[in-house]
Amino acid sequence: MKNELFDVTIIGGGPVGLFTAFYSGMREMKTKIIEYLPFLGGKVSYFYPEKIIRDIGGIAQLSGEKVTDNLIEQAMTFDPTIVLNEQVMGLKRLKDGTFELTSHNGAKHYTKTIILATGFGTLKSVKLDLPLADKYEEKSIHYAIKSLASYEGKKVLISGGGNSAIDWAHELESIAEEVTLIYRKDEFTGIESNITRLMNSSVEVLNPYKIVELKEEQDKLSTVVMEHVGTNARKEMEVDYLIVTHGFHINLGPIADWGMTMEEGTIQVDATMSTSIPGIYAVGDISNYPNKLGLIAGGFNEGPIAVNSAKQYIAPNEKLGHLFSTNYELFKR
Ligand SMILES: Cc1cc2nc3c(=O)[nH]c(=O)nc-3n(C[C@H](O)[C@H](O)[C@H](O)COP(=O)(O)OP(=O)(O)OC[C@H]3O[C@@H](n4cnc5c(N)ncnc54)[C@H](O)[C@@H]3O)c2cc1C
Known part of the structure; x- marks a missing residue:
């Protein structure tokens, strides 16, 4: 739908972006993921689908491909909008405080908040x-x-x-x-x-x-x-x-020029995953704070924190509740 406004737009469909989308749906936020590659899964799908991942709590060992399949299934629980093959480049704050994002092909996306889950940007190895x-x-x-x-x-x-x-x-x-x-x-x-x-x-x-x-x-x-x-x-x-x-070259493209505080190519966030631009959050490999761990499991905590921060940004007077997923009928389908 033209000019459809989303609560949260997640830029990057890697493991952290996918889990963030799931949690965002759970918080009844209207959610979109925009991914540059023609597939979801980020570095895991791109670099190591057959490697065994052993350091996600509760999953003793599982291949990168299976972890990705599970993450995609989980992310789709609340039917987020998925846009593939688009690199987000431009950012404009509109008069009403919402954002307009522009992709490399000129496509426009409208959103109240943005969660950057871009990893190191376009995936380029040294x-x-x-x-x-x-x-x-x-x-x-x-x-x-x-x-x-x-x-x-x-x-x-x-x-x-x-x-x-x-x-x-x-x-x-x-x-x-x-x-x-x-x-x-x-x-x-x-x-x-x-x-x-x-x-x-x-x-x-x-x-x-x-x-x-x-x-x-x-x-x-x-x-x-x-x-x-x-x-x-x-x-x-x-x-x-x-x-x-x-290793990798960190290449965020024009996102690096949006005006956020950066450190060695990564985006500085505080404990609420907020960047220096109100309404924009960063999670996963691209986010940076003291003692940051570049692990999938770390991003699984950062995503929900960013979503909750985005929710409070949109509705500052609403109290956050429903912190567990135990009783949702949706999970039984
Ligand atoms: C070989 C290897 C093995 C690893 N093994 C493990 C392991 O065993 N356990 C572990 O926890 N971690 C491991 N890691 C690290 C782990 O893969 C990363 O921490 C994780 O992928 C970070 O997830 P992310 O979603 O933040 O970023 P990514 O996985 O990098 O995904 C980011 C996505 O954003 C997209 N993107 C970037 N810029 C834009 C843009 N402007 N517009 C639209 N889309 C954009 C990219 O195309 C990409 O798909 C490994 C890494 C490597 C390279």
Whole structure:
């Protein structure tokens, strides 16, 4: 419907945006999600549908794909409006205090409040800056893992020292013929128990080493040349696949110029998830506050806080009630 006004517009349909939409529906807020990609699920769908997620309370272990399926089913409980394939760019405060959002294709959206759940913006990995890296991207150099089965019986080199790199090393240990993990620093930055497990695994760990050259043979990536950070001693390794997990570029696009207080590309929020612009909230990876955790489970708390703040912004004199979902008939359908 043209000019339809929503209570809450959530920008970003990743895990945190999806759960926020569910909670917003539960609070009887008229809700819309706008997502840039042609599908929902954010980083989980894009980078690791087959990875097992183990750190969401109450879910001992479940694949990224299943977590996403569950989140989408849950988000749809109260029939939010979903808009895919649109990158939100422009913001205008209208005379009545509501907002007009403009997407890259010129589409307009009207809303009383906005919850930014954009992750790091458009999902762009930090790429390997070496000759041949572009040529073999998607072929034998991967920045995301779509199918674990494709590494069966292969020689895999993983580059990176954070949780993603270590997680992939664990996932691939029993699938690939051989897994090697290379990191340019002395200390890994992942979760302690993951690092301990890594050191006791069959994964070969090479650090501090960095990749300095890629070699090809018969139009195929054949060898990775690594250099010791310190002695500069070189090592060569034959590989079938190179997985690179060097982090992400934070690229919010024009949203970064809306005037919110930012810190290193992320949006500063207070304990109510409010940004420095009244009526605009930020949750999930893009939000920043002291001791922020970039975890899905953390966002599952931030979303409801932002929704409650948005509700109070719209109706400041109404008291917030109904904080549990126990007795809703809707959940039985
Ligand atoms: C390899 C890997 C493994 C991980 N493993 C775990 C794990 O085991 N457990 C865990 O808790 N966390 C894990 N994480 C972190 C977790 O994925 C993130 O914390 C989580 O995805 C953040 O959710 P989000 O909804 O805030 O953002 P995202 O998942 O990044 O979703 C944001 C969405 O917003 C969209 N968007 C951005 N800008 C716009 C715009 N202007 N207009 C419209 N749409 C926009 C994007 O397209 C994207 O779909 C992992 C991350 C990686 C990369």
